Structures are given as C-alpha cells and as structure tokens.
Amino acid sequence: MTLGFHMPNGYAGAGRRGAARIAALAEELGYDSLWTADHVVLPSPRVEPSPLEPGAPLLDAVVSLAFLAAHTERILLATGCVVLPQRDPLVLAKQLASVDVLSGGRLVFGAVAGYLEPELRALGVPLEGRGERTAEYLRAMRALWEQDEPAFHGRYVSFEGVDAHPRPLGRVPVVMGGHTRAAHRRAAELADGWYGWMLGLRAAAAQVESVRAEAAAAGTTPHVSVTPARPLDPGTVRAYADAGVDRLILAHRPGLSLAEVEEFLHRNAPERLLA
Secondary structure (H helix, E strand, C coil), X not given: CEEEEXXXXXXXXXXXXXXXXXXXXXXXXXXXXXXXXXXXCCCCCCCCCCCCCCCCCECCHHHHHHHHHHCCCCXXXXXXXXXXXXXXXXXXXXXXXXXXXXXXXXXXXEEECCCCHHHHHHCCCCCCCHHHHHHHHHHHHHHHHHCCCCCEECCCCEECCCCCCCCCCCCCCEEEECXXXXXXXXXXXXXXXXXXXXXXXXXXXXXXXXXXXHHHHHCCCCEEEEEECCCCCHHHHHHHHHCCCCEEEECCCCCCCHHHHHHHHHHCCHHHHCC
16 A cells, blocks of 8 residues: 555645745645646536635646645656546647656556536536547557657548657556546556545545456456545554555645645655555
C-alpha cells in the first residue's frame, strides 16, 4: 500500500506559494504521488452532479504538473483524472510528454470519460459516445508516444506522416477512472491501473471485484488506486488493502487554508497510517 495526495492544484494549491509548499511537503512526508484534479469549466450556477462551486479556484491539471515537477525530485506526478474526450489527443500527448521529460520520467496519466454534461457540452463534446472516444484518444496518444513512425486512423482522430519529440522518457503508466463496468473494461484492456473516487470500504471492494473480473478476462493485472470516502487510521488502511486496493489517494474537503492542508498532510502521513 502507498499513499498519494489529490488536488494539489486547487484552493490553497491554486497559487505559486501554496502549490510549491504542498508538493514539497508531500514529498518530504513520503507520499508516493500527487494527483491534479481536472475541470476546464464548471456549471454556473452549480448543478448536480458538479463536484465544485463555479468559483472554485482550480489550476489546469497538466500545467500544474509542470510547476510541481520543478519543486519536487522524486514524487510521482499524476493527472487524477483528465477528462480525456474534451482534450485534443495530440495536443495533450505533447503536453504530457513534456511534463514527463521535465520531471525526469515521473508522469502517470490518469484519464476518465467524464460525467459532467454541462462541461462536456460547453467544450463541444456530446455525452453519448464519450467512452468510445476516450478509448480511441488513448490509443492515438500511445501511437504518437511509442511508434517509430506514428500513425492512427479512427472514427474521431486520424493522422499519419507526422511525429512529435521529445518522446516520454519511458512507457507512461496509464490509470483509467470510472465506476462503470465499461470503465473497468477500459482499465483492464487499455491501461495499467484503475482509479476509484470517494469509495467506502464496501463500495471499494465491489468495484475492485468488477475490475479484477474484467482484468481476468483480458489477462492483465491493473494496479488499483482509490480515494477513500472516510477518515483513515492504520486499521482502515489495512482494510482497504485487504479489499484489493494498492494505493489510497487522500482528498480533503474543499476550501481548506494552506495551514489546514499542511496539517492534513502531517496527520495522514505514510509513516503514521502505514505503520
């Protein structure tokens, strides 16, 4: 079991001093990863199921990783998770490869099909077909990163006779988010891991069981990350591990001050919870 930290790019982390301090402290305390939240726009006024108020300060998920890379040395830097259908896959591939190079190969690419219809609509992406679009975009990005002569032809993206350098320093780990069976299948077939958001123990166990079933059918063994929906102590961490979770990605309630975020990081430090 390892511990990560979610949303270093929001609220107290949505500024130069806060983002730098949170990243450095998380690394110092032994967290294994930082996961940036992604919403390009938010519904205004807020409507369900939007997770944040429209005025919530949230830096861009990918731009933030470049900044965090400059203020850390070892901690993994992850998107948690980019809403892939609303991003141009070639532009995103270039941005993420740049983060990987600048961070010395510490990038983890977390992606999700998305669920917030007003955001998707504002960016010109229909809710229908977003899962298929997500899978195709990921394949196209892999082609640009990994093929000697990149080429891809699909329903939503098609290219050949182009290239992009520098490439990522190694194979970029991909983590697929989402709580549906289709998302579990994408994680098993296309990704290296799966990410579940705000799950209690019973919900996490049920989700992991579905992910493992899809993985067995695909012949893969995806790494499992979960943001827990309850406060943690060493016993609860062990219970998540027993449920099949490999990494817990901690998230605090929105709106904490920098001092409160620092206290949260200390209180939930790996040396305390993984004892």
